[in-house]
Amino acid sequence: MNETTTQEQPPPEPRRLTRARAGRLVGGVCAGLGRYFNVDPIIFRIGAIVLTLIGGAGILAYLAALLLIPAEDSAEDAPAGRNRWLVIGGLIVLLCISFPFLLGGGLLVAGLAIPLAVLVATGVLVWWFVSGEGPAGDAGDVAKRAALGLGILFVCGVIAIGGAWAAAAGGETVVAITVILAGVAILVGGFMRPVRWLVLPAVALALSAGTVSAAGIDLDGGVGDRDYRPTSALDLRDKYELGIGELIVDLRQTDLPPGDVPLAIDLGVGDARVIVPEDVCVATDAQVGVGEIRTFEQHNEGVDVDYDDLPDAAPSTTRLLVKAEVGVGSLRIGQSGTDLDLDRGHFDFGPNDTELGENSACAT
């Protein structure tokens, strides 16, 4: 008779989280966590650094782990031999030390570190697109690529500003031809020798000039503030132009004849205001690239704002035909309310404001 003896396997011992000795950089916390979870310790190191920069919690967590997680070589007798009160006291001291840092310095560090990290990432991505070299290699390589990418971005910024200025100053056609030539060069380069470095500057130039054109920004008329207070219809200009600034046309003292009186306004960037007498009917045909149009009780704002309001007027009444183009900013047309007065700095009225009066002189 054969006897079979079954040998019971002892239950496996639970894995112990210890601070690793092999591969540690500081205290072996991240190396131990990596070994415990079977992942690359660099993940925990990056997490600790990020948490340290964003509020400083990483340092606190690391020091707490340093106190709580036993070292690898003392794991066997560590729990019993560890002085519990010493650990608790250490944690309390740690909290007291870390608290001001978390509130104050941590935010300061985060405020500097996050934009810096975004800058570095942007630089690396730009360089990746231009050269095809991704974020590989050591820290020195990454820093070098980020710097090169940021340098390219800086050059693109300068080109964009120059292109926008040229387009606003009337050179849109020249800028357009330059962009087309750049596109052709990139295209031809695809068959011969790629010139990818030209793509970003060309796109920056096209975007800046396109934005200026779409907004209708025109720098004719100069920069500054302009007040016009004509006294008669003969004093009215064919067009009131200003590049950048505040343009005010006050017609309250103007002797306007019955019938249609044209008034053209062309403002690049800024605020344009037309103040009219109560006995004048106002017909408006206005465009604002980005900003708002307020005429009496009407209010429109946003991008590509178009406003047409062409009421009729009795033959004995003056009808002011306002044709206005504003690139970026606001156009306000109204009567001599308290908020639409000539004293600068008193134009702060809200969206429901009715101080612009009513366009009541028009025929109903």
Add this chain to the structure above:
Amino acid sequence: MRRSPDITSLVSGLCVAALGVLLLLDGTGTFDLRFNVLAPATCAAIGAILLASGMSRPR
């Protein structure tokens, strides 16, 4: 052996040239360029460039 053309450069060149043509049409008064055209055109151009760049990158 004949070298194949760089797809990213071809797509980028076409997109940049197309944006330039839009600007030229606006500058000559043939077409009124507004944001409702510029914004989608720009997004399409940048998207096409990035797509071509991603597709042509060696894996």
